[in-house]
Amino acid sequence: MAIQLEHVSYTYDARSLLRQTALQDVNLELAEGLLTGIAGSSGSGKSTLLQLLNGILLPTEGAVRVLDMTLAAGKKPPKLAPLRRRVGLVFQFPEQQLFAETLEKDLMFGPVNFGAAPEDAAARARKALKQMGLSEGLLSRHPLQLSGGQRRKAAIASVLAMDPDILVLDEPGATLDQISRMELTSLLHYLCREEGKTIIVVTHHIDELLPYADRWVIMHEGRAVFHGTRRGLVDEAERLPGCGLSIPQPIRCWRELEAAYGLQAEEPCLSPSALADRMVRLASAAAGKERVYA
Amino acid sequence: MHEKLLIGRLIDTGSPVHRLDPRAKLTAMLLYAVMVVCARSWLALLCLMVFSVLMMALTRIPVRTYLKAAKPLRFLMLFILIVQCFAVKGGSVLVAVGSWHLDSAGLEAGAIAALRMVLLVSFTALLTFTTSPGQLNQGLEGMLKPLEWTGIPAERLSLMTGIALRFIPAILDEAQTILKAQASRGADLRELPWKEKARMLTALLVPVTVGAFRRAEDLTASMESRGYRIGAPRTRYRPLVWGQGESWFVAAFVLMCLVIVWIGFY
Structure with a gap:
């Protein structure tokens, strides 16, 4: 298991009058090498959950096990730098996180902190920039001279440059246009399949991530109310509206198809092209049958 | 923080x-x-x-x-x-x-x-x-109002303090966002030696200042677009x-x- 949460709760300002419970008794096991999508309405604890994964927040109850490290409530945490080298976290609103004088320095910040040689860090910065589809001409610019979308991509690149084993992203697609969002999703899919990274993404665009995510976690009022495969999510889609989410269009379509043709326990086709393929096969099978009857 | x-x-x-x-x-x-x-x-x-x-x-x-x-x-x-x-x-x-x-x-x-x-x-x-900051502001304005004949701009002063008070947590949040991102990329203030700590904090100055200006501009635009004018007669909600x-x-x-x-x- 890459990540294991046992009875984890997190309360902001636990010792003051402003206390606010963000997570309650969350139990999750996220396997290595999979792409996991996390969804939930605002205030359901998604961001808090992500920040527990690399020790930015420490649990107020329970224990978080990430790779070979354990962060348990009430215990002094181990040195967090080795954990953070392996778990890269892209925060919500990443465009607000750039601070160095040039984009290049910002991209190199992570690798250099984790002990990479300057040349190596520079090479990694370039690679990450290319992965995010930004041109090298931007490297010498001040981060504030970039456009909003560029800044967001740059901030994601700054975490990619660290080459972490586990990549955790908090709504990376928000404020990006649809094409950039699709590119980002396929990049994450590539990193997961080809480079064996474990990827965890919080998203409000469930439909866009559906064809790629291996596992789904649904958060509601600080609890993980669902954790399972795509198939499981399709079967339990009725629960989504109760969690403040609408049933994604691809799931609706697939379920109608299932109902119409009496399909059972089949791996759902959730991208438009897969769905079209499946429909063609169903239609030709039906046509074949008709011919037999005729 | x-x-x-x-x-x-x-x-x-x-x-x-x-x-x-x-x-x-x-x-x-x-x-x-x-x-x-x-x-x-x-x-x-x-x-x-x-x-x-x-x-x-x-x-x-x-x-x-x-x-x-x-x-x-x-x-x-x-x-x-x-x-x-x-x-x-x-x-x-x-x-x-x-x-x-x-x-x-x-x-x-x-x-x-x-x-x-x-x-x-x-x-x-x-x-x-x-x-609440809003009430505080209204109180301040109410107290300065009788002094307006001496040339004290009560409304402006209360607007200024109101915005300043509102900005303190906003700017802290902004600084914290960057600090968290830095920590996540291997420079945790809690784990750094003193000298490095100072360097990291000064690195915050530019983005946080720029952020404050950006916020101020957005705020001005949004207030003006909703018809706010200094000196215009206004009624009170409370x-x-x-x-x-x-x-x-x-x-x-x-x-x-x-x-x-x-x-x-x-």
């Missing part, structure tokens, strides 16, 4: 003090400042402390929370204590090292000065703990109402003020 900074945050317990007219609370705070300045003896300070604790109890916010509000200033208080110890001479000699000696009068003066500081800072936190409770509250402070001044004379 947020958890440590308590000044400027509303803690809503729904106590009667929370419901008071902000003008009453502002007046009370001014009177309290007068009391702190006038309280120069142990007896006066003791009276003031009892009074403060009683008032704090009325707000249903624990005294501990008030003391926490004064915590960020502990070094300043220590500094005041030390300076007084050096500057004020007289009474009996407590410690003597070479030609330098610590006198009882110096220690006493230092302790009193530091205690007054604690009282002032922790007690005036009552204002922000029990009053007009200020001065009732009996307010009068009693201020009367308590006036009375206490007289007591402190009286103790000072005798």
